[in-house]
Structures are given as structure tokens and as C-alpha cells.
Amino acid sequence: xxxxxxxxxxxxxxxxxxxxxxxxxxxxxxxxxxxxxxxxxxxxxxxxxxxxxxxxxxxxxxxxxxxxxxxxxxxxxxxxxxxxxxxxxxxxxxxxxxxxxxxxxxxxxxxxxxxxxxxxxxxxxxxxxxxxxxxxxxxxxxxxxxxxxxxxxxxxxxxxxxxxxxxxxxxxxxxxxxxxxxxxxxxxxxxxxxxxxxxxxxxxxxxxxxxxxxxxxxxxxxxxxxxxxxxxxxxxxxxxxxxxxxxxxxxxxxxxxxxxxxxxxxxxxxxxxxxxxxxxxxxxxxxxxxxxxxxxxxxxxxxxxxxxx
Amino acid sequence: xxxxxxxxxxxxxxxxxxxxxxxxxxxxxxxxxxxxxxxxxxxxxxxxxxxxxxxxxxxxxxxxxxxxxxxxxxxxxxxxxxxxxxxxxxxxxxxxxxxxxxxxxxxxxxxxxxxxxxxxxxxxxxxxxxxxxxxxxxxxxxxxxxxxxxxxxxxxxxxxxxxxxxxxxxxxxxxxxxxxxxxxxxxxxxxxxxxxxxxxxxxxxxxxxxxxxxxxxxxxxxxxxxxxxxxxxxxxxxxxxxxxxxxxxxxxxxxxxxxxxxxxxxxxxxxxxxxxxxxxxxxxxxxxxxxxxxxxxxxxxxxx
Numbered sequence: 001x002x003x004x005x006x007x008x009x010x011x012x013x014x015x016x017x018x019x020x021x022x023x024x025x026x027x028x029x030x031x032x033x034x035x036x037x038x039x040x041x042x043x044x045x046x047x048x049x050x051x052x053x054x055x056x057x058x059x060x061x062x063x064x065x066x067x068x069x070x071x072x073x074x075x076x077x078x079x080x081x082x083x084x085x086x087x088x089x090x091x092x093x094x095x096x097x098x099x100x101x102x103x104x105x106x107x108x109x110x111x112x113x114x115x116x117x118x119x120x121x122x123x124x125x126x127x128x129x130x131x132x133x134x135x136x137x138x139x140x141x142x143x144x145x146x147x148x149x150x151x152x153x154x155x156x157x158x159x160x161x162x163x164x165x166x167x168x169x170x171x172x173x174x175x176x177x178x179x180x181x182x183x184x185x186x187x188x189x190x191x192x193x194x195x196x197x198x199x200x201x202x203x204x205x206x207x208x209x210x211x212x213x214x215x216x217x218x219x220x221x222x223x224x225x226x227x228x229x230x231x232x233x234x235x236x237x238x239x240x241x242x243x244x245x246x247x248x249x250x251x252x253x254x255x256x257x258x259x260x261x262x263x264x265x266x267x268x269x270x271x272x273x274x275x276x277x278x279x280x281x282x283x284x285x286x287x288x289x290x291x292x293x294x295x296x297x298x299x300x301x302x303x304x305x306x307x308x309x
Numbered sequence: 310x311x312x313x314x315x316x317x318x319x320x321x322x323x324x325x326x327x328x329x330x331x332x333x334x335x336x337x338x339x340x341x342x343x344x345x346x347x348x349x350x351x352x353x354x355x356x357x358x359x360x361x362x363x364x365x366x367x368x369x370x371x372x373x374x375x376x377x378x379x380x381x382x383x384x385x386x387x388x389x390x391x392x393x394x395x396x397x398x399x400x401x402x403x404x405x406x407x408x409x410x411x412x413x414x415x416x417x418x419x420x421x422x423x424x425x426x427x428x429x430x431x432x433x434x435x436x437x438x439x440x441x442x443x444x445x446x447x448x449x450x451x452x453x454x455x456x457x458x459x460x461x462x463x464x465x466x467x468x469x470x471x472x473x474x475x476x477x478x479x480x481x482x483x484x485x486x487x488x489x490x491x492x493x494x495x496x497x498x499x500x501x502x503x504x505x506x507x508x509x510x511x512x513x514x515x516x517x518x519x520x521x522x523x524x525x526x527x528x529x530x531x532x533x534x535x536x537x538x539x540x541x542x543x544x545x546x547x548x549x550x551x552x553x554x555x556x557x558x559x560x561x562x563x564x565x566x567x568x569x570x571x572x573x574x575x576x577x578x579x580x581x582x583x584x585x586x587x588x589x590x591x592x593x594x595x596x597x598x599x600x601x602x603x604x605x606x607x608x609x610x611x612x613x
Binding site: 209241244245248249251252255256258259260261262263264265266267268269270271272286294295 | 503504506507510511513514515517518519521522543544545546547548549550551553569578
């Protein structure tokens with residue numbers, strides 16, 4: 001599938017996935033977008049030059065993921081010969097840092113070089129940094145390490161005119177990966193406010209405790225009816241609940257393929273409903289009252305589908 | 310435990326007992342490998358008298374000739390003290406072997422074991438062989454079958470499940486132990502490992518999702534719980550693109566019925582209504598069987 005490089009359609013989003021070799025860029029991509037399990041990623045070899053993947057997301061949006069091989073040979077190339085090709089029209093830069101890396105100075109240097117090119121070719125780009133392989137750091141040290149690293153990177157990126165840097169601690173062995181990618185992808189969705197308000201009205205009609213909207217293939221969270229109550233809410237649910245659901249549902253979806261079919265709906269204890277809302281969205285509904293008639297809830301969801309097309 | 314974590318397990322040096330409570334109470338005893346059973350100090354006679362099944366594990370990726378000789382000696386002793394014992398052999402770690410190699414290994418091990426037993430004059434005893442690995446569901450399958458041989462009511466359970474699936478458009482039904490993912494019974498149709506895996510995973514999905522919102526549910530149901538002092542039974546229904554329905558209902562004593570329903574054109578709601586009604590009756594049946602079953606003295610001696 002080849003596309004002209006000058007396609008300026010707004011629905012094509014170019015994401016650069018960069019970082020030094022072995023930092024886990026291709027593993028992330030494989031887990032989120034190609035249904036690999038964390039264990040399967042051991043088989044991945046080094047990425048040679050740039051691997052492109054085109055992913056349809058939410059139907060009308062195409063994510064163009066440029067997975068840039070991180071060996072120094074290629075890296076040097078990106079910043080010299082290919083710089084205009086690589087850094088043009090970039091919507092998002094996702095820079096991955098390996099927490100185990102011995103040469104942090106060099107990692108940051110590469111990051112600054114990328115920022116420099118971005119400033120020149122795509123000054124509007126959003127920057128995300130991921131501190132990857134967090135599972136290799138002791139639990140009590142994780143927070144401090146993340147804070148120190150983020151402080152340093154924030155300083156660096158401000159110099160290049162990217163003042164609000166967003167960073168996440170990630171690991172392929174827990175839910176943190178989904179959290180980071182959900183936020184990255186959400187930053188690209190234009191009609192977020194519409195989804196939010198639709199979700200609110202659906203919540204009140206169904207008398208639901210919470211509704212979460214997921215993208216169908218990747219199971220990344222798009223939005224939730226309790227978004228703004230997350231911190232000021234009356235009670236505290238598990239803060240990682242979205243990512244956990246992503247994880248559970250994704251595993252289940254892969255399991256369904258063993259029966260040569262794909263997942264459609266799930267109803268648990270008559271209080272949790274998981275159904276498709278459109279060809280590219282799945283809703284996860286938790287009811288307040290498990291005694292609501294199943295027919296009525298399903299009918300309401302059917303009616304709501306029109307709003308989310 | 311995750312399969313990968315077992316790489317770091319230490320060698321077992323003392324007999325280790327693990328209790329299971331499903332439909333029947335089981336105790337699984339892990340014995341250290343380097344034990345000499347024929348040391349007079351070791352109370353092996355009492356031990357072998359009190360067990361229902363002996364599971365012997367052979368490493369398929371290692372030299373297994375010694376293991377087979379050892380197995381024959383153990384079997385000889387076990388049959389002397391307890392002729393009613395079930396001997397089960399797990400040909401283990403087959404995840405590292407190719408398909409052809411698996412079949413070869415199994416054939417060879419079965420043949421050698423037969424020869425060894427013939428020499429000891431023990432030909433004609435029943436030995437079952439299973440190819441297992443901890444990296445897929447084969448080990449659960451094998452243990453399911455081993456445990457089913459020990460359940461005295463197994464034939465009734467199978468008949469009940471057969472009756473249930475005939476009348477509710479069910480392809481396949483399993484009675485799972487929720488905690489271990491071992492099934493204590495299934496209907497008489499052949500078990501397809503894929504279906505079993507999906508059903509076992511479905512138990513996991515149900516428990517995981519239920520746990521996430523348990524706190525929220527408790528808050529909302531606080532009135533309901535005050536009115537009746539029981540937690541509602543767990544039930545979960547999922548429908549797939551080709552209309553197949555995976556259906557889970559909690560039964561007695563930590564068991565769950567998981568079934569795959571094929572609607573054949575009828576709508577989901579009527580399928581579920583019929584299934585629910587039949588499963589309710591099935592559950593009553595289970596409760597009655599449970600009431601009338603008694604713990605046998607044999608099991609009591611294990612648990613004491």
C-alpha cells in the first residue's frame with residue numbers, strides 16, 4: 001500500500017516512534033496494534049531502517065506509524081540524509097527511553113536532535129515520551145526515577161519550543177502500556193467533545209454507573225462518562241481500571257478467534273454490558289441497578305448506535 | 310502462577326500437600342523425586358494405601374529410560390499394597406517437541422513401560438498416558454481427566470449434562486472448578502481442546518471483570534444485600550459474530566457451568582431463557598447429589 005507523501009488530508013496522522021535500539025519500540029507496536037502477547041515480543045528482531053504500518057482507527061482516521069529502527073547507523077541517517085523525509089508533517093513524536101540504558105546522556109542527545117528537526121519541519125507536533133521497561137526497576141524507586149527523568153526531559157524540550165511535554169512510565173508486562181497509548185491516540189481524535197456529550201446523555205438514559213468507550217480493534221480507551229470525576233469522585237475505584245479492562249477484553253477477543261469468530265456482546269451478572277456501538281467502537285456499560293430488564297438496556301444501546309456512527 | 314515463573318522453583322525436598330475442594334475434597338501430594346520409597350523408615354505402605362490415584366511425571370526432553378524403570382518399581386509396590394490404585398503417567402514438557410517427535414516419544418514410552426511391567430508380571434494393569442505442557446491447556450485437560458476418575462458420581466453427572474445439552478441447543482458443556490480451571494465433568498461429546506481453552510478463559514474473564522466492579526456493585530446493592538443475605542450468583546453471557554453464545558453460571562461449591570450454545574437462527578433471548586430454566590433444574594440436581602454423597606473413609610484418612 002503506497003501513498004503519496006504529500007497527502008495533506010487531515011485524517012492521515014503521521015506518528016514517529018523513535019528511541020535507541022532495544023528500547024522496546026517494535027514490541028509496543030506489536031502488542032497494541034498487532035495482537036501480540038507480551039511474551040511473543042521476544043521473537044521480534046531488530047527493526048531495519050523505518051517500518052511503516054497503516055492502521056485504520058475509528059473508521060475515518062488512518063494512523064501512519066513510522067517505527068524507526070534505533071541503531072546508531074540508521075539514527076545518523078535520519079538526522080542527515082533523510083531528515084526532511086522523516087520529520088515532515090509529523091503530528092506526533094513518541095520517543096521511547098529504556099530505563100535500563102547505561103548511556104542516558106546519549107539517549108537525551110538523540111532526543112534533542114529529533115526535537116531540533118521537528119522544530120524546523122513540524123513545529124505543531126505533539127511530543128510524548130515513554131519511560132519504558134519500568135518493570136525492571138524496584139517498585140519503591142519507580143516514582144522518583146520517573147520524576148527525575150521527566151524533569152530533565154521537560155527542560156530539554158522547553159528549549160526547543162515544546163513546553164508541554166507529556167510522559168508515561170510504561171512496561172509491556174502490565175496495563176501501563178494501554179494507558180500511555182490511549183492518551184496518545186486520544187490526542188488525535190478531533191470530535192472528542194461530541195463523544196463525551198453523547199456518552200453523558202446515554203449514561204443518564206440508562207441510569208448507568210459508568211460508561212467507557214473503547215476503540216474496537218486495539219481496545220484503547222477513547223473516553224469515559226466519569227472522565228472529569230476521576231479525581232474528584234466520591235469513591236475511589238481502581239485507578240488502573242481502564243487499562244485492566246483493555247487488557248482483559250483484548251485477551252478475551254483473541255480467545256474468541258479459536259471459535260473462528262469475533263466477539264460481539266458480553267453481559268455479566270446483568271449489570272455489566274459490553275457491546276459494539278459501531279463498526280469501530282465498543283462500549284462498556286456498568287449499570288447501577290442490575291434488575292433493569294435486559295431487553296430494555298439492549299434496545300437503548302441499539303438506539304444509541306446512530307449517535308456514534 | 311505464570312508458567313514462566315515456574316523456572317525459578319526450587320527443588321522440592323519434603324512431601325508437599327495441597328488441598329482442593331471442588332465437588333469432592335481432594336488432596337494432592339507432591340513427593341520429592343530423589344526419595345527412596347523402599348527405605349524402611351519411610352511410611353510408604355500407609356501412604357500408598359490411602360491414595361486414589363498415582364500421577365507419575367516423565368520429562369520428555371530428557372533421557373527417560375531410568376524414569377520408566379523407576380516407574381515400574383513404584384507401580385509394583387503400589388499394586389501390592391493397593392490394587393485399586395489408578396496409575397496416570399504424564400509425558401511432560403512436550404511444548405519443546407515437534408508433532409512427529411511427540412507421537413514417537415509417546416509410542417516409545419508406552420511400549421517400554423509395557424515391557425517393564427511384563428517383566429514384573431504386572432501386565433494387564435491399566436496405565437493412562439497424557440502428553441502435557443504447562444505452556445498450554447493440556448496440563449489442565451490431563452488433570453481434569455485424572456480427577457474425573459476419582460469422582461464416584463461422575464456417570465450421573467455426565468448423564469445429567471447430556472440431558473441438559475440435548476434440550477437447550479448446547480454444543481458442549483463443562484462443569485469447571487473456578488479456582489483451578491480443571492473441569493470435573495463434561496457431556497459425552499468429544500472434548501475439543503480449543504473449545505475447552507475458550508471456556509476456561511471465559512471463567513477468567515468473568516472473575517476479572519467482576520472483581521473490578523465489585524466495590525461499585527456492593528455500594529449499589531447495599532439495600533439489596535440487606536434484604537437478602539446472599540451474594541447473587543455469578544452469571545456471564547457472551548455472543549460472538551457467528552451467533553455462538555458462551556454461557557456461564559455459578560453452581561454449588563465453587564463450581565461453574567460453562568456452555569457453548571449454538572442458536573441456529575433463533576434469537577439470543579429465547580435461547581437464554583430456555584437455557585436458564587434448564588440450568589436451574591440442573592443446579593437443583595447437583596444440590597441433591599451433593600446432599601446424598603458422603604465422604605468415604607479413604608478420603609478421610611488423607612485429610613486427617
